[in-house]
Amino acid sequence: MGTVAALILFAGVWGSWGTAQHVMLAKGREAGTVRVTRCAGDTCTGPFTPTSQGARARTRVELADSVAVRKGQTYDVVLKPGTTDAVRSGPAGILYAWVPLGGALLLASVVVAGGMRLTRAAWLLGLSGAVLLTSAFLAVQ
Template structure:
């Protein structure tokens, strides 16, 4: 190397493409992680809004009398003022619903569909977000190389799923 020539000019021409690729990886993986988390919130909110924002909604209990492949049915007994009794309401069949059991529920406005209420209902409504947190933690660890943040996201996802599992039992 010639003493009058700066050393940075040789190495900067090689690092520019590497820096551009690194920036592209961070932006694309960050976008994927955010998209996964937004999808988890979106999927959870369709049920969680009814469970968490109960003002003006019909609350009551349902005793599950019959279960099909995807749904269970039973009579609805109101406990809130303004709610009307129904001979048959529909609740999604899942690990959280068993035949011959009675559950506290909230009726989705304008339908005969109900969702579980209380702490078990809230936790169960946010299960898709728990899965999204776990998936996003893998993207954050591998794509963004932010291992501490990834462990935090994964831990939150596991905690949410575990809490929901024990709440619905």
């Protein structure tokens, strides 16, 4: 059961790191703002206005459509290198990027409590996941 819990946590980190690396290690990346003008399917698009030195303006970048993205709003973003894909930056972007880890913490807490009978560790994992998910929800509003 310990291996299963570790695998769940590893998968949560792996799922989060794909986005979190661009937000947390933003030095040298193009940073700016995007004003969402259109949402269709699972992406929203809008013009990119640079705020970092060396970044260039773009007429259209893509931002993943989610509950946290609304048409007409302006968001701080970081562009993924070599693409027009934008990722939310700042505290809201960091917390939102780690949401998969929050879910993994909640799931691993059930495995630790039920399979390993370590209730204190399970409570710690579960509460950590709940705090992360709640913080992300409040930050992106």
